[in-house]
Amino acid sequence: MTLSAWEEPVLDSDNPDPGKLVAELKARAVALGFDSFGIAPADARPDLPEKLNAALASGWHADMEWMEETAERRGSPKGMWPEARSVIVLGINYGPETDPLAILEERSLGSISVYARNRDYHEIIKGKLKELAGLLARRSGAEVKVFVDTAPLMEKPLAEAAGLGWQGKHSVLVSRHFGSWLFLGAILTSAELPADAAHVESCGSCTRCLDVCPTNAFPGPFRLDARRCLAYLTVEHKGSIPVEFRAPMGNRIYGCDDCLAVCPWNKFASVSREAKLRARPELERPRLAELVQLEDAGFRTVFAGSPIKRIGHARFLRNVLIAVGNSADPSLVPLVEARLGSDDPIVRGAAVWALRRLAPERAEEVGLAYRARESNSSVLAEWTGEIA
Template identity: 60%
Template structure:
């Protein structure tokens, strides 16, 4: 836990405007809304005098990239394999904020990724770490595995020393990205990021990026996992959230069979649930298409009649990647006569 002042990120407004102007936020329209409050804590709450930043480790106990080689399994990002961090971190922040208010009579507000607050620049200003070339906060003690939360308070607290950049010449995080989502160091183009594509993006995943998604069905840990500073993350492991073992390397065939009720039950209490069944199964079908396993073609075919056009379109792509040409030709001829959605029709018309 570290403290900074609300005026500690003067560079944030210009950086935010540049990212929005270049469209690097994709279709996350909420980033455009209230941009003045997002860039300056004093606009969000004029009474704020200090910002307390909290970091909670979620360092994995094993290599999070090991499941990427198991192409018939779905890989879920480390942060989503445990209880939703919004709930866990907000509880801890409310406890600290309550003590702060009780001891000095100050007013407090608690934020965990649900308000226009730029947590990463504020955390760097408070000395929790620095924003690495992958744009994520890096800690010398916890590596790239930190959840962040903020307490705004009217109390005048002594600020901590800002974090110093220790990335040096290292570019491992940029080089490992499967979809080349870093146009420049310290900048992320969400439109190419697997985490954005599999979690935030509501439409079909662009065809040219699907192969890069691999078997990642929710999020991506590649740029985090290769950070050299992770070697010191052992010290913070006692603070990490407990990961669910049943969410590691899940069979794609099982995931493809999830209806809405089964999806909600399977991922209850985790961040995965917020994405919704249709987007999640879209991701599963992209992973099936990337699996190279003809045995999974039947799992994709079963979803060609799904109620969701988003799912049907992804099923077409998966089928086209795994089915023999004669089988694909018969399916195309039969389905194009009954399909009405333009995006799904475009998938049938596209080259495999």
């Protein structure tokens, strides 16, 4: 539900009844800048362990071993914290002011996922959640725990159970008020709070999010195979980008917004409030020619406070070099060549691929010298075109 209509309630005691307590929490959430608020019982989704285990058995989690290692706890809030009675789920609208897909046509620029164009959302939300959880603890005497995508808690299905929206066919939460653009955070508590009604799935026959995926990462509606997802490959994946996904990557250098951006519910998004997150201008239209020249210190400076910093300099250059290879811009060839001698084989391999894409004759000309001193088998395979 949207919070825009709530006002600060007047409480007549320091120990309000559950209804008054929830009203106070909602009002405080508005003041903190949250856009959505809902409550679900901690055991509201008994179906989650079965669904999670099926996804893991199919290998859709790719090399995110932590999902398998935490499966027992991830399947239920009570599996992680047996004392949990209620889950408060909150959302902050981060919807973009312009079409995030328009930049995909400008191949000299790098496309950064909307969520990463501001400060790290973990830091943005965590402090607000802690303040709200502290209020709950003081008023109720109950225990509380705060989570922002940093523990084995399945926020999206819990947000659906709490009435914030529903998990769309792209697996992301969809809200009638904010489309596919909500940052989520959760508070687990030992207090038993009055629950909101779960939201019904409202995608209907629409398949736009599935159809737009550049790598066919959806085996079917409501099912996502991370092994084919550019959001996973450019952010979580630690190795080289698989060859079959490099051309479809285009100029996406961090994340992929395609399935979110085409959701029809986005057009019904509420008008942004003052608390809306604003993108850093320099991250909206960054030039590949500048990004590919960033050394580690420059990378850390440019992306200070950004989630992009977490992937590290080498993986960032890997992504940028793939985008450069897709740019069809021969003026970038010298900048690619400058990365052929990188200390990191992931960077060298991506540079070889980019050079062979942009200037195959030049790649043949310089390749013999580089191959003679190359010890990494994967990079050698890039030079010969035999990479799997």
